[in-house]
Amino acid sequence: MKIAVISGKGGTGKTTVATNLATVMKATYVDCDVEEPNGFIFLKPDIKESLDVTIPVPTIDTDKCNHCKACVDICQFNALIHVDKVMVFEKLCHGCGACQAVCPTLAITEEERPIGRIQIGTYGEEGMACLSGTLNLTEPMAGPIISQLKGRLGQETSLIDCSPGTSCNVVKGLLDATYAILVTEPTAFGLHDLLLAIDLVEQMSIPFGIVINRVHESHNQVSLYCKSKGYTLLGEIPYDRQIATLYSNGELLVRQSQYKAMFHEIADGVKEAMACSSSL
Amino acid sequence: MKICISSTMDKEGAIADKRFGRCPYYAIYDQATKDYHFIENEGLAEAHGAGLKAAQTMVDQGVQVVITGNVGPNALRVLDAGHIKTFAMKGNKVEDQIKYYQAGELKEITTPGAPHGGKGRNGFGHQR
Ligand code: SF4
Ligand code: SF4
Numbered sequence: 001m002k003i004a005v006i007s008g009k010g011g012t013g014k015t016t017v018a019t020n021l022a023t024v025m026k027a028t029y030v031d032c033d034v035e036e037p038n039g040f041i042f043l044k045p046d047i048k049e050s051l052d053v054t055i056p057v058p059t060i061d062t063d064k065c066n067h068c069k070a071c072v073d074i075c076q077f078n079a080l081i082h083v084d085k086v087m088v089f090e091k092l093c094h095g096c097g098a099c100q101a102v103c104p105t106l107a108i109t110e111e112e113r114p115i116g117r118i119q120i121g122t123y124g125e126e127g128m129a130c131l132s133g134t135l136n137l138t139e140p141m142a143g144p145i146i147s148q149l150k151g152r153l154g155q156e157t158s159l160i161d162c163s164p165g166t167s168c169n170v171v172k173g174l175l176d177a178t179y180a181i182l183v184t185e186p187t188a189f190g191l192h193d194l195l196l197a198i199d200l201v202e203q204m205s206i207p208f209g210i211v212i213n214r215v216h217e218s219h220n221q222v223s224l225y226c227k228s229k230g231y232t233l234l235g236e237i238p239y240d241r242q243i244a245t246l247y248s249n250g251e252l253l254v255r256q257s258q259y260k261a262m263f264h265e266i267a268d269g270v271k272e273a274m275a276c277s278s279s280l
Numbered sequence: 281m282k283i284c285i286s287s288t289m290d291k292e293g294a295i296a297d298k299r300f301g302r303c304p305y306y307a308i309y310d311q312a313t314k315d316y317h318f319i320e321n322e323g324l325a326e327a328h329g330a331g332l333k334a335a336q337t338m339v340d341q342g343v344q345v346v347i348t349g350n351v352g353p354n355a356l357r358v359l360d361a362g363h364i365k366t367f368a369m370k371g372n373k374v375e376d377q378i379k380y381y382q383a384g385e386l387k388e389i390t391t392p393g394a395p396h397g398g399k400g401r402n403g404f405g406h407q408r
Contacts, residue, residue, distance in 0.1 A: 084362075
């Protein structure tokens with residue numbers, strides 16, 4: 001069972017929700033925000049395993065190449081260019097293998113190119129599993145890392161901390177999720193970004209609930225909007241100094257009993273909502 | 281010799297386009313016949329590698345000089361490999377570029393501009 005945590009933009013507290021909720025739910029935590037993974041800062045796991053993520057890119061044997069350009073024509077990603085020989089632009093290559101398949105002279109072989117890494121560990125007293133992916137700097141393609149992270153999950157309850165925004169990396173994180181938690185802020189900007197996120201999960205037919213972070217007063221425009229639309233409001237995280245301090249020290253909020261109760265409530269709301277949507 | 285100018289339109293009198301990979305048309309001027317010939321930029325719809333595709337077109341068209349505004353690092357590498365010289369446009373009309381070029385008034389582009397037309401690393405739709 002996969003629960004995806006998303007937000008219309010970065011910096012809304014998505015990781016705060018994902019890490020604290022994973023802790024109270026005793027769930028596997030998966031950091032799919034591979035461009036800026038920071039969940040492990042809060043979970044402080046014991047890293048058990050660390051491995052490279054690679055994609056296969058073509059290398060061309062110029063002696064065998066007859067310059068037919070079949071590979072250049074088949075590549076959908078413009079990663080191959082023919083001038084007086086075939087040039088490979090590795091960063092554009094998606095490792096699809098089409099060029100190798102069409103080459104009539106078998107001039108193309110594949111070589112594994114690292115684009116990032118995955119870390120696997122355990123966190124908390126019960127030693128729950130956690131995974132985190134990191135895309136190497138200047139690499140453009142997060143997709144293969146997200147897929148590999150998710151490929152390692154089984155039936156256990158897992159919290160998927162997605163990339164911010166509504167890009168294809170978020171879609172990859174949301175794929176096959178049973179439920180989505182949308183994190184936002186109680187401002188006009190927050191509402192705008194929330195609408196984008198709602199649009200995305202509704203298109204993907206994923207049931208969802210909303211968590212509002214940095215709440216000054218409970219009658220804010222986002223909570224009122226949720227009520228008017230009948231959306232599930234899972235919880236509101238207050239705006240207070242202690243939370244900000246814990247966060248900047250890289251501490252989980254659930255260490256403090258009052259916040260622990262708050263995340264238990266959110267977790268109960270998630271379980272209830274999932275039970276309802278699965279019985280529909 | 282053939283000279284290519286990135287162009288906003290496919291007719292004479294067109295305004296030149298500063299985007300090498302993302303302009304709608306290419307004006308190809310043949311110095312021998314003094315004629316323009318316009319082609320569509322097929323790479324315009326590409327999500328990635330539009331500049332590379334454009335550079336491939338230049339090679340395939342047998343162009344020896346490109347005049348444009350901004351060329352990304354990958355495209356510049358291909359143009360280089362194809363022994364195509366790249367110059368920075370001046371003023372705005374396509375025809376003016378030829379005049380400036382023939383008068384030796386254009387500066388060669390040797391360092392790439394922002395890749396991918398200045399977009400972020402995930403392209404459009406990426407929000408932070
Ligand atoms: S593997 Fe696919 S993406 Fe990579 S160069 Fe070959 S055809 Fe293009
Ligand atoms: S398909 Fe093979 S033979 Fe043809 S250009 Fe590509 S590498 Fe060379």
